Amino acid sequence: MSDLVDKAKNFVAEKIANIKKPEATVTDVDFKNLSRDSVTFNAKVSVSNPYSTSIPICEISYTLKSATRMIASGTIPDPGSLPGNVTTVLDVPVKTPYTILVSLARDIGADWDIDYELDLGFTFDLPIIGDITLPLSTKGEIKLPTISDFF
Template sequence: MSQLLDKAKNFVSDKMGDVAKPEASVTDVDFKRVSMDSVEYLAKVSVHNPYSTSVPICEVRYTFKSANREIASGTIPDPGSLKATDTTMVDVPMKVPYGILMSLAKDIGADWDIDYQLDIGLVIDLPVIGNFTIPLSQKGEVKLPTASSMFA
């Protein structure tokens, strides 16, 4: 009996490995707004759903790093769902306190931008499989706001 169960498990795992899964990519990271205590940035994530039904997004986890230091992190619970056989844009807002930006002054001083690494875990609920995390990572640089961009 246990051999039959093992064969069934192997068969299912082999078949599930061939099933198309949603794919995602970070399309943009940019300045969003300035508040009294922080600067907010917005990451846009493009997610393609190959299934003919919508798929719920359980949560989005993110870590925003600069100079090998975490400058923002968080979780966005239940941000919606992925449209059936379509591409959905998911917004990931990130608040960076001013105190952290000031501690990065060496990196900022020369070119008024922040070199960053953004790590995102997009947790979706796939039918039959259950929760599945799509890991994303992107490196780049994002400009700090100027006086003209704050009041535009």
């Protein structure tokens, strides 16, 4: 009897391990907006849904670092759902206060860009399986706009 239970556990574990999961890639991180108190960067993330039905995204968490210093972190609760069998491009806004950017003045002044590391976590609510978090990390540099970019 215990042998049958062990076989059933192994069968279920193998099937769950081989279930397709959503996949994501960061396609671009760029300057988005300038306000009175902060700068907003925008991460474009391409997320593919391998299922025929839509799946809800419970939340998106993010952490933006530069030179091992945390610039911004936060979560975006309930950003919507991913349609079935489609790759969707999501915009993830990352709001950064000016006070933190001032601490990066040496890096910005040298080449007018910010070297960054962006960590994202997409939490999906999959039927039967439950909540899964899809981690995503990327590195690069964000070119800051110049005065000529505004005119």
